[in-house]
Amino acid sequence: MSSNKGKHIWVIGASSGIGEALAQELASQGATLALSARRKDALQNIVKNLSGTGHISCPVDVSDINALQTTASDIKKKFERIDSVIFLAAIYSAHDKKKKDIGFMHKMLNVNVGGAFNVVETIAPIFETQGSGQIVLCGSVAGYRGLPYGQPYCATKAAIINYAESLKIELEPENIDVKLISPGFVRTPLTDKNDFPMPMMIEANDAAKAIARGITSGAFEIHFPKKFTFIMKTLRLLPTWLYFKISRQMKKKQ
Ligand SMILES: NC(=O)c1ccc[n+]([C@@H]2O[C@H](COP(=O)([O-])OP(=O)(O)OC[C@H]3O[C@@H](n4cnc5c(N)ncnc54)[C@H](OP(=O)(O)O)[C@@H]3O)[C@@H](O)[C@H]2O)c1
Known part of the structure; x- marks a missing residue:
């Protein structure tokens, strides 16, 4: 785009945090939005306060494929087309280490990964009929490598x-x-649960600006803040034996 x-x-995942801030940013840039998450009241309140007109609130649980398909067809009826779907829904718990x-681990898998499968399976046929579209999935730098005490959240993000990566090449011909x-x-309700240091943390509206810019760029990955993602990307390149050495030190500090 x-x-x-x-x-x-x-x-999708617009009732709080990054999704809510992204809705505000995209509306201010002149997009018309359909906002989804489970909390109906929160979505309605956000829609009411967005700039521009025509935005709609479409509460849905992403773990329910039938409900998602109904929601998608309702949106398609209201909008002449859907240009982009941004999947941000996820659940997380700062688990007790032992x-x-x-x-809850299975539920997390079902929402964070199963929800992405459900969204893609719902929207891809619509985009194929339209002749184009954009699917944006939210991973995390926490999925780059297996972090000590990061499970199962890191595993769900690695899956995303x-x-x-698979979808990028598969769906290009469409x-x-x-x-x-x-x-x-x-900083969002998700990270508010953490009781450990979170280096280089940014605000949700800065994340939203980076995403709004990223979806209009040619790049596959939208990552931020750059200084932090550079460190995490370096960790990803290390040979396993060296990564484990560093990882053991990280575990000792926790
Ligand atoms: N914050 C960070 O530091 C950070 C870092 C890396 C990646 N991320 C990712 O960024 C995305 C947004 O997270 P956030 O930090 O903004 O957290 P958040 O404020 O907790 O937002 C999560 C959103 O997902 C929705 N959601 C949860 N379960 C759902 C379900 N079953 N069906 C539909 N919607 C559901 C929530 O709404 P309801 O409760 O109303 O359903 C909420 O709108 C997530 O994918 C997260 O993993 C965040």
Whole structure:
């Protein structure tokens, strides 16, 4: 997409944090939005306060494929086309280091990864019929490598990175542009749960600006803040034995 002005964009995971800030940023740039998440009241309140007109609130649980398909067809009826879908929905828990909740681990997999599968399977046929479209999935630098005490969240984000890479090439012939968002630490209700230091943390509106710019660029990956993602990308390039050495030190500090 060359610009967000005049585009119809479906933001999923828009009821708080990065998604809410992104909705505000995209609306201020002249996009018309469909906003989804589970919390109906929060979405309606955000829609009410957006600049511009024509925005709609479409509450849905991404783990429910049937509900997503109904939502997508409702949006398609209201908007003449959908130009971009941005999948930001995720759940997270700052787990106790020793005792993990297996039920919540499966739920996280179901929302963070299963939700992405559901969204892509819902939107790809619509984009194929339209002749074009854009799918933006949100990973994390936490998915670059297995971080001590990072599971299962890191594993869900590693899956998103891998999935986006596959889709990028698979969907190119259909004229569907696939992008990956890789945030470092951003101040949101998700990171408010953490009790450990979060270096180079940025505000949600700065993350939103980077994403709004990134979806109009030619780059596959939208990553920020650059100084932090550079460090994380360097860790990704290290041989496993060296990464484990550094990782053991990181674990000792926690
Ligand atoms: N904040 C960071 O530092 C950071 C870093 C790296 C990556 N990320 C990623 O950035 C994205 C946005 O996170 P955030 O920090 O903005 O957190 P957040 O404020 O907790 O936002 C998460 C969003 O996902 C929605 N959601 C959760 N479960 C859902 C479900 N089953 N169906 C539909 N929507 C659901 C939530 O809304 P409801 O509760 O209303 O459903 C909310 O709108 C996530 O993918 C996260 O993993 C964040």
